[in-house]
Amino acid sequence: MFELKDATMIYDIDKEEKVYAMKNMDLKLPDTGFVGVIGPSGSGKSTMMYTMSTLKRLTGGDIIYNGESLNNISENRRRELRREEFGFVFQRHYLVSYMTAVENTILAATCNVKEAKAKAEQMLLDIGIKKSELDKVPGKLSGGQRQRVAIARAMMNDPKVLFADEPTASLDHENAFLVMDRLKEYSKKRLVIVITHDTSIIKDADIKVEVWDGKIAAVTGGIR
Template identity: 35%
Template sequence: MTGSNPVAIEAINLMKDYGRGENAVHALRGVNISFEQGRFTAIMGPSGSGKSTLMHTLAGLDSASGGRIIFDGAELTSMNDNQLTLLRRHRVGFIFQSFNLLPMFSAEQNILMPLTLAGEKPDRSWFKVLVETLGLEGRLSHRPNELSGGQQQRVAIARALISKPAVVFADEPTGNLDSVSSAEVLSFLKQSVKELGQTVIMVTHDAVAASYADRAIVFADGRIVADETDPAAERMSELLMEERDCVTRSSAAPTVAQRMSDSLADTKDFPCGQ
């Protein structure tokens, strides 16, 4: 499901296999999907569904076994290691569950670290916008151990955005936060999309987190089985629970998500819903 915005990144018949022969694991099975610029997309799915593999492959952190990825107009799947390194440095932002802030540096130094490592000068007006948007004005001189978990993740978000990346990938960004801090961080991610025009792709297991997104995709067995616009937490929880149950019931009837996916993929390889 897409609208009228330009496409930021697109996967075309994307495949990823681990191992060979009878022991091969098909993590991605011919995935076709595009992500629009200026949109917040959540990717959900049971453990082992392929959602993290999809994100890592789209971000150039893992290689594809087949298919193509078009990233900001360039074909990522044909790039060499040096080209991928430059792309990740200049065009991709990352937000991790564990924050990954450097403890000996201040919040401001952590935010500017991608530019420091690249030998580039920061755009101070952009830095000011990020700091004000994320409510970090009074925390820039603090080190990570002087910040709450929510504040640390806000610093990590600013760090991800400081180089004005084409896409920000967020891997379970609220996994180590309490419910109040989670809501705060998700609100800021949503705000960065709405007010700053950022493109965010977030992997999460949390249906409430997915409800902050403009769009949510459910993954199962390496395929997209549901694609929801303006996802509601209750709806996403229902779809996720059905797919979790699916993996333990080899002879069950088709799930709602699988029935919805008939137009997206052949379901004959799913573990249930035969």
């Protein structure tokens, strides 16, 4: 489904001090499974996620997603992919402060409101949010609860690919485990890509991608 071909990303390309965030990356990923991307700070993990999910455009090479060249398609098509096929979990939750957990979850839902609400409630309960917390605004939830709402929101439209950048960074061990468990379950039918510094989080990933200094240093498992 995903193929990185000589994928290169240079920040500040027009300036003297160029930053080579991705250097000639080659990688193939299947349609489903749990992919862990690991590497030190500044190695290019987030940049990889931003370019694969069309939030940023490569400066060289290409990324093929289901036969489409992400570099050659229009901004409209890129937006459509983000809305319809990709889900995002960031380190920060980016919830809307005046909306409840349920309202935040259905914010970008593509189905009708009634259906979305029922689905959101079930997803939130499944991920360990209590019934009494469903109508709370983010300010009245704990950090771990907020992150779980963000994960439910990311899964709302059943994305084909779920991108998660340090999804457990703000969570305690128990909540981190719960979130990873949920993501792993989701990866049985879809592709889940999790970026982390923490090897323990991705120890049972189907594919492990090690990134060093903008390069793919090693791939364990998966398609070569």
